[in-house]
Amino acid sequence: MALPSPLAGRSAVLQAARNHPFARLRAHGQNLIGYAGERSVVWTAENGGVSSVCAVGDPDEILAICAGADLIRGAAVLELPHVDIDILAPLFRIEKHDHWSVLWTREPSPHHDADDRVVLLPESEYAAIDSLLDIAFPATRNRPGQGPIRRWFGIHEDGQLVAVGADRSRNGVGYLVAIAVLPSRQSRGHGAALTRRMTRELLGEFDICALGVTAANTRARLLYHRLGFTEGIDLTSVRLR
Ligand SMILES: CC(C)(COP(=O)(O)OP(=O)(O)OC[C@H]1O[C@@H](n2cnc3c(N)ncnc32)[C@H](O)[C@@H]1OP(=O)(O)O)[C@@H](O)C(=O)NCCC(=O)NCCS
Structure with missing residues (x-):
């Protein structure tokens, strides 16, 4: 050609x-x-x-x-x-x-009472975020203190941090990363509440909110699909020698 x-x-x-x-x-x-x-x-x-x-x-x-x-x-x-x-x-x-895929939505999903449990996490919780990610999502390279991350959100249960997610928006696109729930606290709606709340927050600032998810992560993909992340692009990333 x-x-x-x-x-x-x-x-x-x-x-x-x-x-x-x-x-x-x-x-x-x-x-x-x-x-x-x-x-x-x-x-x-x-x-x-x-x-x-x-x-x-x-x-x-x-x-x-x-x-x-x-x-x-x-x-x-x-x-x-x-x-x-x-x-x-x-x-x-x-x-x-x-x-993996980048999925996105342009519409926030309706508010649930559970979304009110989501709070912005201060720097004093960065060590706790790191420990949670070591257990719930060790593969993620999105960690506290990293330049491109703008802020961390989380959910506490009985004073313990049990779920986290981060806003790594850039270039005019809302972008969610490092969504993770402690294994012992999964299937209680925390992942959904975090994703809904952060998505609503970012759609207040940007016309689109996106996230990345691996092809094999069926559970997370189903969750995101249910929350309106129904459009996207399937990708293959390659690191060359
Ligand atoms: C993906 C992940 C964040 C989901 O978190 P979660 O808190 O378990 O998610 P939710 O509870 O909101 O929803 C998950 C399931 O619980 C069910 N659920 C939701 N609310 C519930 C409730 N109140 N009681 C019981 N079950 C509930 C949902 O129906 C859903 O079931 P399904 O996945 O079979 O459809 C979590 O599995 C995780 O941390 N995985 C490891 C890290 C990871 O892969 N992160 C995503 C990177 S893109």
Whole structure:
């Protein structure tokens, strides 16, 4: 295919991607350059010294654009619409991959009394948040004191922190991370109350509220779907060697 002419900067990429929420979230950083095909938009940028290639649209066309523009050389991370890893494996030196989704909603779900148990957590609770995440969600890299996180929310039971979630909104998109409930306190509605309350808060500030969830996390996916996160994009992330 003939290589499309480059798009320079975030607004050109967003326009080509018709403001796709994933592009709104991820098209940022230094040296941002995009390419718009007929059925996809691909962009590359650097964030904190890490070079990434992201895209929305048709995976076949995305891979053709990547090859034509030699985008992968020098990239450390790819975030592409869902692709079978057997297709990528012969093309790239893959260190690690994940299948996951960004889901979003534009409408808050109705208020429940349980939502009033959700409070903003002060810095004095950061150690307790960390301990809870070590137990309930050890895989998350979203931790207290991290720059991009704006604030932490939580629920207490008998003075103990039992559920947490964080607001890592950026680039004009509300974004929830690190939603976790102590295993012994799950199935009591805490996950739902936190998600509803934080979503309502962020939709007061942004036109959209999104979150990321792995393909395998069926329980969380069902919960989010029930709370209105019915739109989204399925993704494959790859860390390259
Ligand atoms: C996903 C997670 C946050 C859900 O938290 P939770 O507090 O158990 O969620 P809820 O109780 O609100 O809802 C979950 C279930 O409890 C049920 N439930 C809700 N309120 C209830 C109540 N008052 N009494 C009994 N059950 C209830 C729901 O029907 C739901 O059942 P289902 O999942 O079979 O449909 C929790 O499982 C968790 O911490 N997982 C590990 C970390 C993780 O994966 N986080 C998500 C990252 S994206």
